[in-house]
Amino acid sequence: MSYALSIGQADQALRALAERYDIYAPKRFPKQGRFSDTDVIRYDKVERASDIVWDVKSDYPAKEVITPIQQAIFYFAEEEYRASRGRQRPILLFARPCDIHAQKIQARIMAGNGGFTDHYYARVRERVKFILMECAGGDDTCFCVSMGTNAVEPADYAAAVRFRPDGLLIKTEDPELEAAFSLGAPSDFAPEFVTENQRTVTLPDLEDKAVRQALKAHPMWRQFDKRCISCGACTVACSTCTCFTTRDLTYGDNPEAGERRRVTASCQIAGFDQMAGQKEFRSAAGDRMRYKVLHKFHDYKARFGEGHMCVGCGRCTHRCPEMISITATVEKMNAAIAEIKAGLAQSEQEVDRHV
Amino acid sequence: MCNPVQPQPCPILSVRQESAHEWTFRVATDARPQHGQFMQLSIPKVGEAPISVSAQGEGWLEFTIRSVGRVTNVIFQKQPGDLLFLRGPYGKGWPVEALRGKHLVVLTGGTGLAPVRSLLNMAAADPGFARSVHLVSGFKNEAGIVFHQELEAWRSSFTTLYALDNDPREGWRTGLVPSFVPEIPFDSFGGDYAVLVVGPPPMMKFTGLALMANGVEAEKVWMSFERKMSCAVGKCGHCRIDEVYVCLDGPVFPYTVARDLVD
Numbered sequence: 001m002s003y004a005l006s007i008g009q010a011d012q013a014l015r016a017l018a019e020r021y022d023i024y025a026p027k028r029f030p031k032q033g034r035f036s037d038t039d040v041i042r043y044d045k046v047e048r049a050s051d052i053v054w055d056v057k058s059d060y061p062a063k064e065v066i067t068p069i070q071q072a073i074f075y076f077a078e079e080e081y082r083a084s085r086g087r088q089r090p091i092l093l094f095a096r097p098c099d100i101h102a103q104k105i106q107a108r109i110m111a112g113n114g115g116f117t118d119h120y121y122a123r124v125r126e127r128v129k130f131i132l133m134e135c136a137g138g139d140d141t142c143f144c145v146s147m148g149t150n151a152v153e154p155a156d157y158a159a160a161v162r163f164r165p166d167g168l169l170i171k172t173e174d175p176e177l178e179a180a181f182s183l184g185a186p187s188d189f190a191p192e193f194v195t196e197n198q199r200t201v202t203l204p205d206l207e208d209k210a211v212r213q214a215l216k217a218h219p220m221w222r223q224f225d226k227r228c229i230s231c232g233a234c235t236v237a238c239s240t241c242t243c244f245t246t247r248d249l250t251y252g253d254n255p256e257a258g259e260r261r262r263v264t265a266s267c268q269i270a271g272f273d274q275m276a277g278q279k280e281f282r283s284a285a286g287d288r289m290r291y292k293v294l295h296k297f298h299d300y301k302a303r304f305g306e307g308h309m310c311v312g313c314g315r316c317t318h319r320c321p322e323m324i325s326i327t328a329t330v331e332k333m334n335a336a337i338a339e340i341k342a343g344l345a346q347s348e349q350e351v352d353r354h355v
Numbered sequence: 356m357c358n359p360v361q362p363q364p365c366p367i368l369s370v371r372q373e374s375a376h377e378w379t380f381r382v383a384t385d386a387r388p389q390h391g392q393f394m395q396l397s398i399p400k401v402g403e404a405p406i407s408v409s410a411q412g413e414g415w416l417e418f419t420i421r422s423v424g425r426v427t428n429v430i431f432q433k434q435p436g437d438l439l440f441l442r443g444p445y446g447k448g449w450p451v452e453a454l455r456g457k458h459l460v461v462l463t464g465g466t467g468l469a470p471v472r473s474l475l476n477m478a479a480a481d482p483g484f485a486r487s488v489h490l491v492s493g494f495k496n497e498a499g500i501v502f503h504q505e506l507e508a509w510r511s512s513f514t515t516l517y518a519l520d521n522d523p524r525e526g527w528r529t530g531l532v533p534s535f536v537p538e539i540p541f542d543s544f545g546g547d548y549a550v551l552v553v554g555p556p557p558m559m560k561f562t563g564l565a566l567m568a569n570g571v572e573a574e575k576v577w578m579s580f581e582r583k584m585s586c587a588v589g590k591c592g593h594c595r596i597d598e599v600y601v602c603l604d605g606p607v608f609p610y611t612v613a614r615d616l617v618d
Contacts, residue, residue, distance in 0.1 A: 073360070074362075076399040076400075078399075081397070083358055083361065109589070109590060109592075113589035114588060114589035114600065116359045116588035116589055116590070117357075117359070118359070118360075118590050119359065121590075209615070213615065216617045242590065242592060243591060243592030243593065244585060244586075244590070244592070245591065245593070246402060246585040246591070248399065248400050248401055255400070256400075258400055260403075265585070265592070265593070272583075272593065273582065273583055273618065275582065276404070278555075281618030294597075298598075299597050299598040302597075
């Protein structure tokens with residue numbers, strides 16, 4: 001059913017739902033932005049409809065609720081590692097189509113790869129219900145249409161919402177949410193999806209192994225050696241990145257007790273591939289960029305078969321302090337691929353002539 | 356709910372020094388890894404690292420560990436009776452069935468001998484396993500030699516060639532492992548051979564090239580990789596190379612896969 005709710009009614013609905021659910025949505029944190037007097041928008045618990053930032057894209061993705069930047073996974077003392085208990089309450093998570101698609105990608109790694117399901121991912125994910133936030137078109141870094149992640153199916157969410165300055169329109173799919181929103185007036189609202197972005201990308205054709213190998217050695221990556229400062233901001237902002245490192249820490253009062261933490265890791269930061277007493281494999285920023293971009297636009301799909309590991313949210317471009325654009329990088333890669341293919345075709349012709 | 360990263364406490368049974376920098380820990384556990392698989396070894400307060408199984412028996416496993424890095428440094432303060440924490444085994448080990456009845460060639464660099472040690476001991480104990488075993492083991496220097504007793508014992512059952520990179524040593528050769536590849540009598544094997552390579556990345560790269568230059572078939576070569584890992588179950592991402600996860604698809608790879616992987 002669809003309903004139209006005023007701000008006051010929406011607050012009332014959220015209050016009712018908060019009795020059962022933890023409600024997370026993009027929220028504005030004033031003056032916590034990168035530059036003076038700017039804000040940051042990231043996911044947090046919300047209580048009122050007015051807490052939810054809906055008119056601009058959040059700086060950080062919805063994944064933070066499911067795969068947080070850091071979490072305690074075990075507590076240890078003497079003879080035991082005891083798994084942390086984790087969240088107990090179900091979660092309502094307001095998210096745009098890109099962020100919902102990103103969770104399908106994270107699931108293939110966290111709850112599938114190698115037949116192992118990660119306990120810490122699954123225990124949160126199974127408690128999450130998405131409330132789809134209709135997206136009005138994002139900003140000048142978005143390219144979800146190119147990635148095919150602009151639309152989701154009703155099975156992907158428990159309710160869909162369109163925010164307006166004076167309230168919201170909502171269509172419920174999950175009967176458990178029906179009662180809370182039915183205080184609004186009946187409506188014929190149905191969510192709509194973005195069909196065009198300001199930015200587009202052509203997905204690279206990397207089917208050919210020889211082309212792929214040549215691309216890895218292409219000089220295009222060298223320009224990132226200096227441009228990329230290896231800060232990892234793109235990884236933290238990425239809707240899909242899942243990598244983490246495990247760290248142990250001890251409590252000051254009792255050095256025999258402590259916890260094992262899982263901390264977000266970035267393949268863009270030096271040391272990601274470094275083993276004890278050995279040198280790293282990717283010691284230059286350009287090599288790390290090549291590793292990331294090929295994972296996003298080839299390797300993930302080659303392994304899992306369905307779509308690329310990028311939802312076109314543009315947050316990496318938005319957060320990069322060096323103005324490195326992922327769409328421009330992919331186009332650069334396309335140009336390099338065209339150059340490599342032309343070179344390969346020419347050498348084949350020469351071989352034919354010699355034969 | 357099943358937690359694949361839950362470490363289990365395991366008492367240390369013995370600690371033995373192998374070289375100036377390497378110690379072997381025997382640990383009580385019911386885990387039964389296949390040859391070439393690895394375990395995740397945890398020490399509270401320090402962290403976790405993937406360690407290959409260098410020997411195994413009824414109710415115990417051995418790990419040979421080099422004293423580098425945060426995890427491994429603290430292990431050297433451990434005594435018999437202390438606890439280590441294990442989970443695993445993980446990954447794909449050596450293709451034991453594909454090796455049976457073949458002329459087996461094993462090329463190792465340094466502590467790279469550890470992941471192939473249990474397989475070599477099995478081949479030594481069961482002369483019917485392989486038609487012949489050629490073992491080439493190189494070490495950086497005298498101080499880096501591991502498994503002294505076994506290296507000597509294997510001389511009687513295998514054709515052995517032991518070498519130090521630069522230094523002379525009685526009964527040993529001087530030089531790098533790839534330089535000894537031409538001495539392996541591949542022509543006499545009638546195509547019925549299998550080659551295992553394990554060691555530091557440059558050693559494996561140049562050994563692979565030397566094997567190919569000597570007419571060895573790529574399909575008959577396997578390599579064991581070592582990469583950084585936090586989870587060993589395909590989640591943390593550290594060990595991924597291209598579309599391959601070393602923890603899941605390796606650590607042992609056919610050379611036809613290994614030669615094209617770009618870190």
